[in-house]
Amino acid sequence: MPISKPSNRLITETSPYLLQHAHNPVNWYPWCKEALDRALKEDKPVFLSIGYSACHWCHVMAHESFENVDIARLMNELFINIKVDREERPDLDAVYMQSIIALTGHGGWPLSVFLTPLLGPYFGGTYFPPALKYNRPGFPQILKQAHDLYRNQKDHVGSRVENVLQRLTPAREETMRTFLFTGRMADESVAVLAEKFDETYGGFGSGMKFPDPVTYTLLLKHWLRTGSSQSLEMLDKSLTRMAQGGMFDQIGGGFHRYSTDSHWLVPHFEKMLCDNALMAKLYLDVFQATKQEIYKTVPREIFNYVLREMSSGGFYSSQSADTDGEEGRFYVWELKEVLDLLGPRNAGVFARAYGISSTGNWGQKNVLHIRESMEKISDAENIPIFEVNHIIQSGKKILFERREKRKKPDRDEKIISSWNGFMITAFATGYSVLRDKTFLGAATQGAEFIWSHLWNGNRLLRVYKDGQAKIDGFLDDYAALLEGFIALYEAGFELVWIERAVLVADKLIELFWDERDGGFYMTGDHHEGLIYRPKQGEDEAAPSSNAVAALALLRLGHLTGKKEYLRKGEDTVRAFDRQIEKHPHAHTGFLLVIEFLLKPPTEIV
Numbered sequence: 001m002p003i004s005k006p007s008n009r010l011i012t013e014t015s016p017y018l019l020q021h022a023h024n025p026v027n028w029y030p031w032c033k034e035a036l037d038r039a040l041k042e043d044k045p046v047f048l049s050i051g052y053s054a055c056h057w058c059h060v061m062a063h064e065s066f067e068n069v070d071i072a073r074l075m076n077e078l079f080i081n082i083k084v085d086r087e088e089r090p091d092l093d094a095v096y097m098q099s100i101i102a103l104t105g106h107g108g109w110p111l112s113v114f115l116t117p118l119l120g121p122y123f124g125g126t127y128f129p130p131a132l133k134y135n136r137p138g139f140p141q142i143l144k145q146a147h148d149l150y151r152n153q154k155d156h157v158g159s160r161v162e163n164v165l166q167r168l169t170p171a172r173e174e175t176m177r178t179f180l181f182t183g184r185m186a187d188e189s190v191a192v193l194a195e196k197f198d199e200t201y202g203g204f205g206s207g208m209k210f211p212d213p214v215t216y217t218l219l220l221k222h223w224l225r226t227g228s229s230q231s232l233e234m235l236d237k238s239l240t241r242m243a244q245g246g247m248f249d250q251i252g253g254g255f256h257r258y259s260t261d262s263h264w265l266v267p268h269f270e271k272m273l274c275d276n277a278l279m280a281k282l283y284l285d286v287f288q289a290t291k292q293e294i295y296k297t298v299p300r301e302i303f304n305y306v307l308r309e310m311s312s313g314g315f316y317s318s319q320s321a322d323t324d325g326e327e328g329r330f331y332v333w334e335l336k337e338v339l340d341l342l343g344p345r346n347a348g349v350f351a352r353a354y355g356i357s358s359t360g361n362w363g364q365k366n367v368l369h370i371r372e373s374m375e376k377i378s379d380a381e382n383i384p385i386f387e388v389n390h391i392i393q394s395g396k397k398i399l400f401e402r403r404e405k406r407k408k409p410d411r412d413e414k415i416i417s418s419w420n421g422f423m424i425t426a427f428a429t430g431y432s433v434l435r436d437k438t439f440l441g442a443a444t445q446g447a448e449f450i451w452s453h454l455w456n457g458n459r460l461l462r463v464y465k466d467g468q469a470k471i472d473g474f475l476d477d478y479a480a481l482l483e484g485f486i487a488l489y490e491a492g493f494e495l496v497w498i499e500r501a502v503l504v505a506d507k508l509i510e511l512f513w514d515e516r517d518g519g520f521y522m523t524g525d526h527h528e529g530l531i532y533r534p535k536q537g538e539d540e541a542a543p544s545s546n547a548v549a550a551l552a553l554l555r556l557g558h559l560t561g562k563k564e565y566l567r568k569g570e571d572t573v574r575a576f577d578r579q580i581e582k583h584p585h586a587h588t589g590f591l592l593v594i595e596f597l598l599k600p601p602t603e604i605v
Contacts, residue, residue, distance in 0.1 A: 006025075008021075009030065016410070017051060021062060025073070029081065031082055039117040045078075045117065046119070047079040048084065049110055049112055050111040052412075056268065056270065056322060079143070088462065092530070094522060098534075099113065102168065112142075119531055120161030120164070122164075123145070123146045123157075194230055201264060209258065211242060214278075214539050214542070225598070250354060253302055256268060272317070277422035280298075280429075281422075284296075302426075303438075306423065313448075316413045318412045319411050323407050330409050334360070334365050342395050348381070349377055418545075421483055422480050422483075423484075431491045443484070446484075474545070475508070475545040478511075482504045485498075486555050508520070514535060539587065543592065553572070573594065
């Protein structure tokens with residue numbers, strides 16, 4: 001008879017990330033009234049740990065510290081311990097990430113925050129090792145320091161909390177009455193990008209590189225408006241290098257999270273639905289503008305990956321970087337393995353094409369990337385180019401089939417409304433551009449799934465998992481789904497999608513609009529009170545939800561002729577005008593809204 005492991009309160013959750021911690025010796029709570037009430041009753045500080053299932057360093061800290069019986073005993077003795085999946089609760093992640101940035105100057109995941117019983121942040125950081133390492137103090141030392149601060153220096157703790165809250169809720173600024181919708185700030189932002197542009201490898205800067213689809217969309221729109229050859233060059237070189245690098249899965253399709261180096265070679269191996277949706281849409285938009293074949297091939301491979309690995313009506317949220325605790329294991333290859341699979345002659349061609357060597361570029365193994373063109377290999381090996389192409393394509397198929405027999409990375413099967421909205425937009429655009437009915441079917445199926453399982457007739461819920469829909473939707477959920485419904489209408493011209501878009505738009509305005517200052521709050525009027533109500537205009541991996549909402553409302557206004565949507569779209573931009581003026585590159589999503597306003601469409605349903 002199998003012996004069941006002891007479990008904590010996370011055992012009843014549906015989030016794969018929370019369930020990964022359900023058998024920790026830590027007495028974890030989810031974010032819930034019971035935990036918060038207990039902290040108040042016992043006057044005990046809270047340790048809040050926020051992460052997500054595809055996060056490599058979240059797994060590392062879990063294994064090193066949360067599975068350690070001695071560290072868990074200390075945590076249970078000193079704190080009320082709460083574990084949060086940031087993909088379920090982006091509001092908590094936003095509030096406390098900004099808090100940690102205010103306290104320490106940097107943020108990241110896993111997010112480790114110490115709170116007073118009234119939920120005021122006073123201490124914390126990100127990843128902490130179990131003992132002094134990487135110039136970071138050991139986690140037991142951090143636990144004792146945080147507890148000592150709360151017990152013995154409450155005045156100091158109170159001051160720290162007050163300072164954080166002042167940073168998070170800056171004094172109200174009047175909007176700029178003379179704010180004009182012009183291309184000036186986009187021009188300035190592109191000029192700044194040009195100074196940072198990597199002429200050799202594309203992208204910006206000389207360290208880690210992220211795909212950052214919103215920035216490259218700005219370059220596309222800027223080129224289309226101004227004809228700037230510089231914008232086109234930055235766009236083309238960057239997207240081509242990304243598609244050729246190891247950040248793109250050359251065997252199975254789809255983008256990994258980011259490149260750990262400047263030349264797009266070695267990725268951080270997690271795959272996120274949101275990233276792939278936005279990147280597919282970007283490449284499709286660039287294909288429409290340039291007609292270059294690579295920009296058609298990449299989204300097809302992304303869509304094939306999503307349909308194969310991430311689809312079940314709705315679309316799953318992510319695949320982990322790790323397999324059996326080893327990062328990248330599923331994706332990398334030894335030269336010997338390729339030789340055994342393809343034979344010496346074909347393996348030689350394939351190895352030249354994808355940069356495979358005996359020394360490797362990831363330990364002794366290889367992250368595949370396009371190293372040499374077929375033309376160059378044809379000349380060097382004296383093989384006709386059609387045969388080189390055949391060797392490469394058949395080799396990819398053989399490696400894919402062998403890889404399918406490996407143990408796959410864990411998959412987070414949460415279905416998130418906002419990320420599904422982005423994927424619906426991508427698939428609908430895929431049909432509009434490539435005329436492949438498979439993509440229209442995927443977009444329609446995804447949209448119907450969200451409508452059936454996450455729209456309750458009056459409001460949108462955020463997450464679906466194991467037959468349960470839960471957590472009231474946030475602004476990004478409403479905005480991305482609205483965008484998806486509009487894209488579906490534009491793909492097939494079925495009025496049902498405009499009708500549903502109007503329902504979503506009306507509820508978005510009702511729940512999230514800031515009547516005093518304009519713009520949209522992250523949380524709805526019905527949401528639980530937090531230490532402050534975030535209203536974000538800066539972009540992250542995706543464009544800011546305020547920018548997505550503004551653009552979707554403007555598009556819907558032009559399609560329906562409803563002036564309220566047009567007013568709300570413009571007023572949302574004006575609500576953030578000072579921030580956009582001061583830091584245009586941090587508000588690229590809004591610069592795209594302004595580009596739209598400079599040349600709006602004329603179609604009305």
